Structure formats: C-alpha cells, structure tokens
Amino acid sequence: MAVERTLSIVKPDAVAGNNIGEIYRRFETAGLRIIAARMVHLTQSQAESFYAVHRERPFFSALVNFMISGPVMVQVLEGDDAIRKNREVMGATNPAEAAAGTIRHDLAETVDANAAHGSDSPETAREEIAFFFGEDDLHSRN
Numbered sequence: 690m691a692v693e694r695t696l697s698i699v700k701p702d703a704v705a706g707n708n709i710g711e712i713y714r715r716f717e718t719a720g721l722r723i724i725a726a727r728m729v730h731l732t733q734s735q736a737e738s739f740y741a742v743h744r745e746r747p748f749f750s751a752l753v754n755f756m757i758s759g760p761v762m763v764q765v766l767e768g769d770d771a772i773r774k775n776r777e778v779m780g781a782t783n784p785a786e787a788a789a790g791t792i793r794h795d796l797a798e799t800v801d802a803n804a805a806h807g808s809d810s811p812e813t814a815r816e817e818i819a820f821f822f823g824e825d826d827l828h829s830r831n
C-alpha cells in the first residue's frame with residue numbers, strides 16, 4: 690500500500706470540546722503519523738476558499754460560519770493508505786450514520802458540527818495540504 694499524505698482538520702466543536710488529544714491519539718493508533726500541525730482561526734474568506742467546491746450547496750454559509758466560529762487544528766497525516774484510513778477513523782459525514790468507535794460517532798452529534806475534516810482524494814489532499822503548509826513545514830519520516 691502506498692504511503693500517502695492527507696489534510697486533516699480538528700473542527701471548532703472538537704477544539705472547544707477539548708478533544709484535540711483524543712483525536713490525535715486515534716490517528717496515531719491507526720498508524721497515521723502527524724508530520725505538520727498548526728492552530729488557526731480561519732477568516733471568512735479562507736473558509737469560503739477552502740470549501741469552494743461546496744459553494745452552491747444549501748449548507749455552504751452555515752458550514753463557513755461554523756468553521757470560523759473558533760480556532761481549528763490543522764494537520765498533515767502520513768501513512769499507508771492515509772486518505773482512506775483517515776476517513777475511516779473519522780466515520781460518516783453525518784454522526785448519526787457514523788459507525789461506533791469513529792470520531793464523528795463518538796465525539797460529534799450533528800452534521801453541521803462533525804468534529805473533523807479529511808481530504809477525499811489524492812488531488813484534494815495535495816491542494817488542501819498546500820492551502821495550509823509549505824514543503825518545508827512537512828516533517829516526513831520517509
């Protein structure tokens with residue numbers, strides 16, 4: 690399985706809920722290595738740009754307002770099959786549909802505030818990592 694990198698965000702609800710460490714522990718237990726991390730309070734234009742793919746969706750402004758409601762932790766995860774593995778650890782987008790033992794099932798209640806973001810493909814992972822980090826910020830073990 691190829692070593693990949695993916696962009697992860699601990700969203701404002703999980704930062705406010707003091708769950709950064711719990712979420713990082715789950716990444717590390719799953720074999721994902723944190724190779725860069727930064728706490729950021731996104732501006733409206735940053736959040737709009739990060740989620741631009743959802744611009745036409747009915748939930749777009751609620752999503753942007755939520756993402757700027759408090760600081761987030763942004764990290765790059767590296768490991769075998771990291772993109773899929775991160776999404777597996779996160780669980781389904783809607784916490785009500787997420788499997789027991791996943792971040793969204795255990796630490797979130799609604800789709801509007803679902804604790805974590807993870808890139809969904811190699812292309813978006815590359816774009817999303819570059820949105821927050823330069824090559825020099827990535828402390829890869831490989």
Ligand code: DAT
Nearest residue numbers: 743748752781782800801803805806807809
């Ligand atoms: P994911 O975050 O699992 O990749 P997505 O890319 O489809 O999900 O949507 C991005 C975020 O937008 C998601 O984490 C929460 C919000 N969202 C998605 N669908 C929603 C809905 N039906 N109502 C409210 N917010 C929604």
Ligand code: MG
Nearest residue numbers: 806807808809
């Ligand atoms: Mg997505």
